[in-house]
Amino acid sequence: MSAASQSSVGVIAGAGSLPFAVADSLRAHGRQPAIFAIRGFCDPARVQSYRHHWIALGQVGRLTRLLRAENCGDVVFIGALVRPALSEIRLDWGTLRVIPSIAAALRGGDDHLLSGIGRIFEQHGFRLLGIKDVAPDLLMPEGDLARTVPSADDRADIEKGLAALHAMSPFDIGQALVVIDGHVVAVEDIEGTDGLLARIARLREQGRIRAKSGRGVLVKAPKTTQDLRFDLPTFGPKTVEGAIAAGLSGVAMVAGRAIVAEPQDMIAIADKAGLFVTGVLAR
Numbered sequence: 390m391s392a393a394s395q396s397s398v399g400v401i402a403g404a405g406s407l408p409f410a411v412a413d414s415l416r417a418h419g420r421q422p423a424i425f426a427i428r429g430f431c432d433p434a435r436v437q438s439y440r441h442h443w444i445a446l447g448q449v450g451r452l453t454r455l456l457r458a459e460n461c462g463d464v465v466f467i468g469a470l471v472r473p474a475l476s477e478i479r480l481d482w483g484t485l486r487v488i489p490s491i492a493a494a495l496r497g498g499d500d501h502l503l504s505g506i507g508r509i510f511e512q513h514g515f516r517l518l519g520i521k522d523v524a525p526d527l528l529m530p531e532g533d534l535a536r537t538v539p540s541a542d543d544r545a546d547i548e549k550g551l552a553a554l555h556a557m558s559p560f561d562i563g564q565a566l567v568v569i570d571g572h573v574v575a576v577e578d579i580e581g582t583d584g585l586l587a588r589i590a591r592l593r594e595q596g597r598i599r600a601k602s603g604r605g606v607l608v609k610a611p612k613t614t615q616d617l618r619f620d621l622p623t624f625g626p627k628t629v630e631g632a633i634a635a636g637l638s639g640v641a642m643v644a645g646r647a648i649v650a651e652p653q654d655m656i657a658i659a660d661k662a663g664l665f666v667t668g669v670l671a672r
Contacts, residue, residue: 397421398523399461399515401444401452403468404430406650407527407623411467412439414524423459425452430468453513464515465523466618519618520648529668531644534652535659539639539667543606545571547641547669550608555672558612564622567637569605574598582609582624586631593636602636610643610671617646625650629658629666639665646671 398415400422402408408431412422424431424441442455456464510517520527533539539547546568553566553573563577567589574592577585586607592598598605609622624642632640640659642649647668649655659666 396463397423397459397461398518399456399459399464400424401464401466402426402431402436403466404432405469405623406435406625407648408468409435409439410527410650411465411520411524414526418524420523423456423461425455427468449509453510453515456515462514462516463518463523464510465518465520467520517618520621521617521645527648527650529642529644529647529649531668531670534656534666534668535639535664537639537659537663537665539606539641539665542570542604543638543665546606547608547667549573550606550641551610551643551669551672554608554610555613558614561612561614564611565607565609567605567607567635569598569600569637574605582607582622582628583631586628586635586637589635589637590631603638605635605637607632607635607637607640609641609647611646622647623650624648624655625652626655626658629655629662629664633658633662633664637664639667641667641669643671644668 398420400408400412400415402424408424408426412424415422422439424436424439426433426436426441426443428443428445440459442459444452444455549571550566550568550573553568553576554564557563557576563585565577565582565585566573567575567585575585575588580588589598589605593602607628609624611617611622622642624640624647628640645668656666658664
C-alpha cells in the first residue's frame with residue numbers, strides 16, 4: 390500500500406452537499422476522509438456521519454495542527470463560501486503570522502483569493518488537490534446526460550457562450566452566462582448561477598426577453614486562468630430547476646472541468662421537463 394493511500398485526506402468543507410460527496414468518493418476509492426467543517430457554512434447534521442473537526446474562518450494555526458494530527462498530507466477545498474470581510478476572520482497565532490498574505494489575497498478577485506489561501510497551506514507543507522485528483526467520478530462527462538439532446542440552434546448558442554466566457558476569463562467576472570438565439574443576454578455576477586437564472590425568469594416575465602420559452606442555453610465553464618483545484622463550476626438539481634423556471638432549453642458544462650451534484654436527481658428533473666444537459670469540450 391502506498392503512503393498516499395495510508396494517509397487521510399483533509400476535506401475543508403463549506404456549504405452544500407459536495408463535501409460529503411467527495412468524502413464518500415474517497416471512501417469508495419480506499420482513502421480515509423477527515424472533514425474540517427467551517428462554522429456557519431458546513432451542514433451540522435450531515436457532518437456527524439464523518440470523522441470531523443469544526444474550524445472557524447481564519448483559524449490557520451488550529452487547522453494546520455488538526456491536519457497534522459489526522460495525518461492529512463493531502464488537502465482539498467470544497468463547498469460554497471461567501472467571501473469574508475477581514476473583521477469576520479477569527480484570528481489565532483497561526484493566522485497572525487500570515488495576515489499579510491491573507492490581506493493580499495482578499496484584495497483580488499475570487500481566483501486570486503483562492504490561490505492565495507492555497508499558497509499559505511502549501512507553505513505549511515500540505516499538498517493541495519483538486520476534484521480530479523480525489524473524486525474524478527464527480528466531474529461532468531462529455532456528451533448528453535438527459536434524454537433530450539441539443540438542437541443545431543442550441544449547439545450554436547453553446548459555442549457562442551463558450552467563446553464569450555473564454556474572452557471574459559482574464560477579467561475574473563464569472564463562470565456562467567445565458568445565450569438565447571445567438572445573443573448573450575445575461576452574465577453571472579455576485580449572485581451566482583441561481584441569481585443569474587432567476588434574473589432570466591424575471592426578464593421573461595417583464596417582456597424584456599421576447600424569445601419564446603424553451604429557447605436559450607445556460608453555459609458554464611471555468612476561467613482559462615483559474616486554478617482547477619479550486620472553485621470549479623458546479624451544478625445539480627437546483628441548477629436544472631432554475632433553468633426550467635427561466636424557460637431555457639438546456640444546460641451545457643465543460644466536460645472534466647465542472648462538478649455534478651446529485652446527478653440521478655438532476656437527470657430525472659431534466660427528463661421530466663424535456664431539458665437537455667450536455668458536457669462539451671473546452672475551447
